[in-house]
Amino acid sequence: MSYKVLYQAGQDEIEEKKSRFIAHTLPVTSEEEAVAFLNKIKKEYWDARHNCHAYTIGKNNECTRCSDDGEPSGTAGRPILDVLLREGIHNCIVVVTRYFGGTLLGTGGLVRAYQAATQAGLAASTIIEKQFGHKLHVTTDYNGIGKLQYLVAQNQIFTLDTQYADNVTLDLMVPEEKFKDFCVQITEATSGRAIMDSEDLEEFGIVDGEIIF
Known part of the structure; x- marks a missing residue:
């Protein structure tokens, strides 16, 4: 049985109505590694309004977590995680940092933006089977x-x-x-x-x- 994992980290960003969504990915094999990376991003982007994230660890997704970090419930962390699960990518954390551009995107707009940023970050990474x-x-x-x-x-x-x-x-x-x-x-x-x-x-x-x- 084969499965996909993140092999090399990546970074990319998108802009939606002047809001910047910056995605960082990292290969992780433990929850401790994921939390340490999340804290590193939060420290680096301390002035951002939101640092939303999701990660999945293990061949069978034994450990999955996500957080909206202040965005409306279900509009950030879960959409990020859904991309990882849909693409079948394991041992990976994605943190999407948002700098608010002054225009509200609505729940649907937020979901689409966070998923698009996640896909951009993964596209800039190396994924192997x-x-x-x-x-x-x-x-x-x-x-x-x-x-x-x-x-x-x-x-x-x-x-x-x-x-x-x-x-x-x-x-x-x-x-x-x-x-x-x-x-x-x-x-x-x-x-x-x-x-x-x-x-x-x-x-x-x-x-x-x-x-x-």
């Missing part, structure tokens, strides 16, 4: 390497390393849902000559085509 998979080490002779590389490409498996010696060893990262079938394909393609060794299940993500753990 975390997956579960096994590191698989496959050793084959030089006659089998072409078949193995074909299977890797066909199944869109990630190659971590390739070692050439008397035989060839490929270090692969195989998503959990593909693992059993991929091992069967290797056995069939190499007539059982390939030697396979796998490691325990772990999480990984892809950033700019590179694997991160």
Whole structure:
């Protein structure tokens, strides 16, 4: 099962009827980290009328919180949180700072503005999809390497390393849902000559085509 997390923080802002909405995002894995970031933003933007926020922590949104920080109930914190839940983004806090521009936006206008600011902040961030998979080490002779590389490409498996010696060893990262079938394909393609060794299940993500753990 894969899920999306915030990987790198971002910042952006929108303007609505002369009110400025400044969104900051940060990856967090605990409520303490989220609260510390919120306090940092409040200190930095001490002269703003509102610093509204929402965060969700855990693969299954085990911890979610939101606050309107003085805006009419349900017009800021919950709309921010709704964007995170709708987009399926985990381990993330969003703080939207508002500088009042002198014109009331109404409840609908506030909801739209806070959601738009949240989306802008997320667009300026880096979001990755975390997956579960096994590191698989496959050793084959030089006659089998072409078949193995074909299977890797066909199944869109990630190659971590390739070692050439008397035989060839490929270090692969195989998503959990593909693992059993991929091992069967290797056995069939190499007539059982390939030697396979796998490691325990772990999480990984892809950033700019590179694997991160």
